[in-house]
Amino acid sequence: MGWNGGFSTSYCSKQNSQPGNARKMALLAFIFLLALLPAGSAKSRHPPKATILSPVFGPRQVYGVVGGSVTVKCFYPPTSVNRHDRKYWCRQSGRRCVTVASTTGYVSSGYEGRISVTDYPEAENFQISISSLSPTDAGTYECGVGDNGRGLSYKVTLSVSQGPDVPEAAELFYVKLHSTWTVTCSFGEEFTYFRKYLCKMEGEGCHDIIDNIEDDVIDADYRGRVLLSLERSPGSFSIMMTQMDWEDAGLYRCGAGEYGKNGKSKELDVFIYEDKNFPLMKSTVTATEGGSATFECLYEPLKKSSTRVWAKWKSDKYTRIIDNTGYVKPQYEGRVAMFENPNNRTVTVILNQLNEADKGYYWCITNELKEQQTSAELKLTEGKPQLTGQKEVEARVGSRVDLTCSYPCAYYSYEKYWCKWSPSGCSMMPASDVRQPGPEATCNTSNRTVILSFDSVTEEDAGWYWCGVKRNGLFGETMAVKLSVTAAGNDAKHSPELLDVDAPSHAEFPNHVEPGPGPRGGAYSDSGVRSGAAPGSSDQGHGSNTLALVLGPIAALLLIVVTAFAVVKYRQMKRSDLVSIGSYRTNISMSDFESVKDYSASNSACVKESQETAIGGDEFVTTTDTPESAAEAKKAKRSSKEDADLAYSTFLLTSGSIAQGGSGGDSPALDVSPPQDQV
Template sequence: MTLLAFIFLLALLPAESASSRYPPKAAISSPVFGPQQVYGLLNGSVTVKCFYPPTRVNRHDRKYWCRQSATGCMTIVSSSGYTAPGYQGRASIIDYPQAENFQISMSELTMADAGTYQCGIGVNGRGLSHKVSLEVSEGPHVPEGAELFYVKLHSTLTMTCSFGEAYVSKRKFLCKMVKSGCHNIIDSYGNIDKYYTGRALLSNEETPGSFSVMITQMDWEDSGLYLCGAGVYGESGETKELDVHVYEEANVPQGKPTIFGVKGSSVTFECHYGARKTSSVKYWCKWRQQGCARIIDSSGYVSNLYEGRVAMYDNPDNKTITIILNQLKDSDKGYYWCMAEDKKEQQSSTELKIIDGEPGLKGKKEVEVQVGSQVDLTCSYPCKYYSYQKYWCKWSSTSCTPMPASDQKQPGPDVTCDTDNKTVILSFDSVAKTDQGWYWCGVKHNGIFKETMAVYLWVTEGELQGKGRQGLSCSSGLGIMLPSAERKVLSISTSDTAVQSAANSESSGQSHGPNTLVLSLSCVGAVLLILVTAFAVFKYRQLKRSDLVSVGSYRTNISMSDFENVKEYSASNNACMKESQETQIGGDEFVTTTATPESAAETKKAKRSSKEDADLAYSAFLLTSSSIAQGGCSGDDTAPAVSP
């Protein structure tokens, strides 16, 4: 039996060692907290500040300052108006309920004032008190006491230390006093205690040589005496004492310290904040050793890396903020902080761990559609969400706006979850460019946000109508001058491309041109008109005369009227040639041709067959078409005249 008891005691030794390093809640005897040691000069004064939990009873209860002796604790001064004889005029007490503390001042100190005192609430000796040791010296220097920090359980502690410009390049650190020395918590070299990983953050302040340390999720074991310093503890540099006390406030909800998220799915974080300054900016950040990278805040800021992935919902009624993070990946694991710009508000940290698994909500993650088309965004859910509220919303940096969606499940006694169509659809009848963006499908239960799935809708420009007209074509190279005030030139090709029009309008307010039917009819009519006119002119001149032309020693039956027709229809490489123009035939010989019949050497009626007539008419048509396609003479904007 003795051996078993000995083994049991040995098993308890490591636990006791850990408890001595980080004292548990039981080691904190009273919720009233103050300095353990204060110093005063002879004939000088001293001020003691004591903190208490901000309950309604504590705010209105009696505060006192008493001196401890072997027989009890004699009251020196109290908030009820009592002051002990010998202390009148030199001892006072003031309560600051909003600041959650009261202060005691003693002046005209004597050596007899040194001793042990208590600051407390209620009746002397009932436990709601804190012991303070007063030391009086002749000076000239008074040791600096520890700075006090009274922190609520699970809230955030911020400590600032300043050592001047001489220590700008020195190592900055925070350590906690234990029996074996000062255990390092965090330093500027990137070292951090495992117990404080994800909870502690050291950052430099604007003032040279100054830095701050922030610790979230304060626990009972975080109470104790700390040292912040520049240099190396016990070897070089300077240090400052920081006395931290953790107290518990009733009815304060706490978030989960660790949550698990399935890769590809989503997680929900909940942050609680106090009643003070509810209008201050709340933000959510990811912890790193050198800082906390802001992801989203209540002012509408969202980091570019998290666009479409994170949303924040504020609920002032229960003083909570809900953050949803979806599209989870391995790199998302880590510690996330709920923060507020007002440092007095409650702040917390939560660890996120990513695990493998299947997301509950499934659907296409990207959908691409053209403007004006119809599209359905679908989201299927498992049976565990069958009774949950389903929704679709459009994501933005400030909110996720709910959109009307339809749940495809069929009501009825014979319908079960396994056989039902478990799909939620967001429909667009005619997609606009402004509809492009992130859309979330999600589920809620009892007003609490659960899983979400993100979908990105791409909206592309479709085939635009009205930029061209299809299917309109005429003869290759045919240009038509429309006899209208608008004076538009139509370039018509045999391809299936649209007809392009170049406006040469006299007024900028005129319309862009006739419709396709009018253009087609105009094109066909113009071609027919040219053919008929060419044939009629040809027949008329043929009946009038037929001349033989002598070109050098060469005699031919080509009539002078044929030359005139060619000239009149501008059938040459230069449609703007003069009435008389020299043309080189060969060698140094030149023949001058004129448009007048008097210049012909001989005139003679020429007889041609009907086939020759048709060939000549067709040649005249081709020559005329080629001339008009070249756009006429430079400086001339009128169509070539057709001789009657």
Template structure:
């Protein structure tokens, strides 16, 4: 029963899936690859190319060309040998940098036809490929298939040209199968659903190029590129593709899934030695690929601050980071090169709903001369990872020093269950405006990034973001914070004035608090002294009047509120005009008593003013010092008669 179930599963699993998981027998038996069929004409020449994996052993191993004789293979050419029949007309040349060696035979004769092997090492050890050579008496001869030796997971690129007469015809690539030629891609096809194929038109007219990335075992085989329709038009070309595995070839991600608002990391191959080559990263739209960023420092305007490239010479890769992901960012992205086309690759990006792991303010506004802290919150899962801040530019993102991770601060707008990594900037200059990235790395690889846009305004009335205005809502919106200076959160956030201005304001406010009550105290002392002096003078005048006019008593003046406005109170007695002598009177006992009463009343008023002055000054002093104690009673001194 188990065996029957296994057979049933084999019939259900698609053949393509099985082939994609396991290499074909040809790839297992021998990694050497050459042409299946070679055609020549009598008197002409042929060139046979045989490919081999570029391992150190293969580069220095013996290469050979031998004729198949039953189970044996007779050597005709090798790295250090040439058979007598091939002397002067055959050569074997090794090209290890191109991962191939070539056999060139001229002066072809019918006896040169047959079945041969090109291989490495010792004859018959398996590292070889079988080739059939045919020699025709006269032309024409069939065109040999173009060979392509492609690494697993790499990119295959082919260019086909059929002349200007085919410029308006349909261009296609199909794969040879038992029941015909299956269409792979054509010029009438708007978009490839797999995201790993491109067909682009080349110069001169009638030429086109096909690029296929993420090569798998099932992609090996015979292909045909052509113009028109396969089988009905003679404009086609045979392509023979062999896929082999290179253990040193990096395993790049081909599918990425990321959350909205987070970031995605892409890997591209590049060759550091070819500095003249231009590498670029683009997004596929139909038959076109819209360039986003390239190695010259050019960045598409709509992606400014969102995308950056980081070169890794040690493993010959370029890391592309795209953050602030949106739903429209999903699609197929390509790593391209104008020279090393086999190093091109594509990656499919899928954006799903969700919350990013890194959070914080995405846009921050501040003014010139202020201090600002950019904060980035990360979950506990990232606690052991490397955190960083960097300054974004079209050439990359230069790393910046960051404060040690800590708990969120008031006004940061961060989840208090998370932790933060802080970048402190200031005093700000206009050139500090731009994009800053916060990120997390693990073992040197980017895990996630977040972009923050900093805008620096030059005016005092610059608009500030809410996170810089950390003022208690209970206060009047138009009033300054308590104490007349910015709160601690404001200074830390960079929205308060410069530190020197803040110190001056604080000092002037303190001075005002000290001098204000003192000035009030001095004013009260002067006022009290003036009142006492005025009343003493007034009483002195009244006494003089009492002395001068014995018929007016002191009680008459005190009982009248406005003695200057009532003529009935003032009984005047004038002296003769121009008189030289004063009228003197002798004080009677009644007048002396009145005089003593006036003096005592003047002293009581002075004591009362003095008591009022002491009570008022004590109250002001206690209010300025913040004390809550009551003003103590001060009794006027006892009169001494």
């Protein structure tokens, strides 16, 4: 019993706890779903169903007075089928919609003479005009294209009142998907100093999107793509909203003051439809710091008078950076350029040398076809530019200059180019693999470089040059290079090729004379040293002075040694004294007396055949002996023994003379000739 009772209690408590747990789980699930829901904003999370199902758009509510008239405007997509198709106005009756009037000429009974349907295909709308209104005309209607029941229609409510005061109907805006919506709101001079705003209707309230007082009031979903600008007319302002999406459809209010409290407002009804021919532009552009960013803008080439402006967005205004009239904001010179592409009806704007201050939203603005205005956000990411090279180059007039741009393998198949920047654009110089004369871009695919060469640079060549890549006609990354050109000969003394010479000062050398003009092609620094001659000539002059100081004593010493050697040799020659033997003179050295017999033999032979000319002569004259000379020669002839004795005596006398003379000087020559009586 106790066991059963215990079991029953346990079972009952378990049963009772199940509903409580289920409620807890349901509550937790509900809280979880609430957490997943995004924060409230002015944007609806889902586009209106009618926007998707039917592209026909008209007023939600139309107001009229008894006896008065009303006009209903309905829009439709401008396709060829829609332009030629039937337009109609029908009244709902239960599940049916009975045709009241159409463009085929049909008019139902009771409406003859007071209703018409007119098509305006160029304006992409048709209008229904009803006059002589009566209370019975009030009701629900549809304006449509084609046959009734096809779904290409829009429901309109017509209200007819007795009083003269008729509520103002909402202004209609038929806006293409991804295009720009533009509206002007005017409230009169009395509202000049009131707060101006735009809000979107949500239930009974209106969620603020933007105003002209506080930047922080801008809704996050509209930041960077909505602009409020004050007009010249007092109390008037304009609204531009770009990149319109399905979720932007709905009811808005523009006003002066505070909605629901004071001031005045106006209802705006915005409808979004899709045009397959309208291009989708990038809403976000990502680039690296120091690199470049490319923006695409829409324009109509046939509208020659259209002004195209590229500007940076602010909540209450935009800052113009560049336009198609040649204007460039000064701090953007060399950084931004505009390229028109008539083939695809776009304008490409490139901004390079990016930095942190460039982050933000940029707008393409035109004074015609305002729906083509676009906006995009620029974001910077970490990384390095793909195109690299020297960003600043200096050169002198007449010199050769090469501007080099290196690209990675990813750009190997891209079209490369150089262009010279100017406020009106960037003049293209497409790169080629074959070098041609003059400034031209050449591409070296082996080391992936694009080179812009100047054979002889001029001052007119100075400026900004861009290196870039293209693919399929679309512009890609660019790199800007600034070329500075100076006149030849300016500040030659500061050239890195000139040497700094320690020239003597005038104080140290008062008699120093400045050099005159040097040969053509030379240049002189302030010290007077010619620096345009052979490199290092000034250093050599300085070194030659030092070398002379060092080698001077050595050269003097060598000169003394050479002189001494010459003196010794001369003394040796002097010591070989001139000896007279009879009427003959000859130089005799010590070796000549090694063999007395040889000497006497040779001498006797020579005496018979020749006679010496005057002293110092270098000729020997051969003569013929006469009988008288033969007798004298025979008479003066000595024996061999006498000659040997005489030669030996001469040697002894000469040796003695040398010994007496020493090194102090030359001894006089001794006359050892035989006595006259022996000759």
